[in-house]
Amino acid sequence: MIKIVTVSSKKELASFIDFPHDLYEGDPNYVPELFIAQRDLLTIHPFHKHNKVQPFLAYDGDKIVGRIAAILNNAHNQYNHKNDGFFGFFDCIDSTEVSNLLFDVVTGWLKNKGITGQLLGPVNFSTNEPCGLLIKGFDSPAFLMNTYNKPYYASLIESYGFGKDVDLIAWHWDGQEYDDKSVRLLNSLEERLKRSNIIIRKVNLKKFKEEAAKLREVYNSAWDSNTGFVPLTDEEFDYLAKDLKLILDPDFALVAEQNGKIVAFGLALPNYNEIFQKIKRGRLLPTGIFKLLFGKKNIQSIRIYALGVIDGYRKMGIEACLYGTIIREYKAKGFKHAEAGWTLEHNDMVNRAIEAIKGDPYKTYRLYQKAI
Known part of the structure; x- marks a missing residue:
């Protein structure tokens, strides 16, 4: 049975940061994020002074099988006159059961914060930081401050009912x-x-x-x-x-x-x-x-x-x-x-x-x- 845990302790946060290393083990195009940079991003970044971020972990027994963060970006809503919420830091095994539960918990958390508009993502925390799901170009590692993910992520996201907002293009020489x-x-x-x-x-x-x-x-x-x-x-x-x-x-x-x-x-x-x-x-x-x-x-x-x-x-x-x-x-x-x-x-x-x-x-x- 899959269980969703609200990340609240330093140990849980470390597990949240480390989960992708296990999920992508052996993938030649995976680039690990620096632990200290991710920890600071999720705890002391100035974004937290005006906005809220809540990470979650999905467990199958004692094994972590997914992660996600719910993001309440008040600055985005005020600037764009919206009432939207965001998800980020999404990583998951190839299971719609797990991914659906992760999106459910983010949706519920945002609803409880009064969000009634769109759920947008993935962003970590906004388009000012690494964002977007890789849908083309899986044959090479991401460059600095860009994202990388497994090809099946798109089907997990789309099976929950998400549709395209906009595509972002990276160019190469x-x-x-x-x-x-x-x-x-x-x-x-x-x-x-x-x-x-x-x-x-x-x-x-x-x-x-x-x-x-x-x-x-x-x-x-x-x-x-x-x-x-x-x-x-x-x-x-x-x-x-x-x-x-x-x-x-x-x-x-x-x-x-x-x-x-x-x-x-x-x-x-x-x-x-x-x-x-x-x-x-x-x-x-x-x-x-x-x-x-x-x-x-x-x-x-x-x-x-x-x-x-x-x-x-x-x-x-x-x-x-x-x-x-x-x-x-x-x-x-x-x-x-x-x-x-x-x-x-x-x-x-x-x-x-x-x-x-x-x-x-x-x-x-x-x-x-x-x-x-």
Whole structure:
């Protein structure tokens, strides 16, 4: 008989975090999340100050067979004038009995919180964090801060009555197989921008706190029309920026600035999942920390994590300059793979631009919805 347990203790939380390691054992494309990062995300992340998250575990006897988290995102509902709930951290054996019970408990929990709209997911906790169910591209590991799951998850979710909300696309380049037009035109594009007093520069890590405050404004403005977008609070953005600072390469952290005002930024990150994949059960101690410290120089790929331009500055060539600079550095550093995204399936302007530089839409993630 399947039993659902409300996670409330440190031991149960550790079991919640560790369950995927057992479920995906032997899967060559599985990348374990770092335990300390997941623990902090689920306990001390600033998201919890204004919202609620409740993890659940499914047991068959003494064996864990599934997990899920119910997410009450008050900021999303206030910003989008909705009364929706979310599910995330979904992992499950191939059993509709188990998955249905997990979705039942999330639905009941959200109803008790007064939610009457849609149940959306998977998100961990919103589209600002890893989100979406992988439905295409199971033949390779996910890049940094993207998700991976077993192919049967889609049938478990859809059998409960969920339908498609929107698809998210990840784009790939192999080796030097890209159109470098933006690199060849980089000097002329930058000269044209300078006539409008716009320059492209690297993020100043020595003044990172000041830079982060300006970048937060751009982030919350440039992505505000995206499906499911929720503005990050100051604390949430600072939490994200602090984590990103630990892993970013300053040559891939770029801003466009006009008279001291940041109007766009582009950020590509070394794909640390190449290292995380080798850290057993996501534990940095006793040996994982050395893999992390010494593995950085061997990373072969990057993920273009974010590229945004605020309204009023689009279609000026800023996007092309940011992409061109990232491609130039990618080539100079000898990386072998790159991923961009995700992008929304209906964002035609961005998707056409990526297609123009020969991006391959190699992975698709889906967000689902169901009336509560």
